[in-house]
Amino acid sequence: MALTHNLADIRSNYSRQALSEDSVSREPIQQFNVWLEEALKSKVEEPTAMVLSTVNAQGKPSARVVLLKDVSADGLSFFTNYESRKGQELRESPFAAVTFFWPSLERQVRIEGKVVKLAPEVSDTYFHSRPKGSQIGAWASPQSQEIESREVIEKADQQLSEKYNDADTIPRPPHWGGYQLQPERFEFWQGRPNRLHDRIVYEQQQDSWKIKRLAP
Template sequence: MALKHNIADIRINYSKQALTEESVSSNALDQFQSWLEEAIQAQADEATAMVLSTVNDEGKPSARVVLLKGVSETGLLFYTNYSSRKGQELAQNPYAALTFFWPVLERQVRIEGVVVKVAPQLSDEYYHSRPKGSQIGAWASPQSQEIESRELLEERDKQFTEQFAALDEIPRPEHWGGYELQPERVEFWQGRPNRLHDRIVFELLDNSNWQIKRLAP
């Protein structure tokens, strides 16, 4: 079936804001938090949604949208099933990329770095802050594995709901927890007129100092 629209003609001439070397923070994570806060204040749809891109041991990439759940002094936090496809790929190759896009602000952020598992205590804390149904879902779903039907998934959910019904606190599954992506390269993109966009990139020199450069759009 052919598309009804000529997608080659779809374009937006961005013009809301500018981005300069003088206006950014000297620290990439501080600058990211500033932009994230502005996206939340602007009521950007799913402001914490990010594309997580991973690569397996054959060099083949895969990507999916996950939710940012925290920003520390060293990186960005997200949680998932360690046995999922992304978990397996991170075990094979512990480097990944994150992409945020906030159309309402005409902004994009690209983040690359090493990924490490967070401390079990931190995973426990976040897990127990989730709704009970989400906690049970972490037990019920064999994430990324082939299943016979939707009914099987719902039956597993029912079984674990009954299993944990008498407990005041549902234990966190060992296969579920958090990761922190520790940035080594962060690019901030601000849409500008006529495709002459602003691109400012931060590259980590050591544990705390960043080199800031402007890139051609």
């Protein structure tokens, strides 16, 4: 089926806000929190959704959307199946990039850095805060593995639901838990008219951050 639109003709002229070296926080995590809070207050759709990009041992990239679950001075945390494709790639190459895009605010944030596993007790705490159905789903789905049909995971979900029906606590699967991306580079992008966008970058230099502007 042919497209009914000419993709080359689709464009927007951004003009909502500006971004300068003088207006940003000296610490990138603080600047990120300012923008995230504004995204939350603006009720943008899925404000914590981020594209997580990883590479395998051969340097081939893959990307998917995951949800940000915590932000601290140490980094950004998310949770997943350790045996999934991203989990396998993070074992092979423990570095990643995440991208946030908030179209209604005409903003994008890119963050790059090393990825480490969160402590087991942190993963336990988050796992047990999830709805019971989500906890069971973490057991039922062999994430990223080939399955014969949807009935495979539906049957597993039903069996596990019956198994844990009266349980007060469901144990966290050993193959499921959290990661933290420890940033080494941030880029804050603010859309501007005529494609002359603002791009402010923070690069880690030992115990401080260098702030610079990039051409759009």
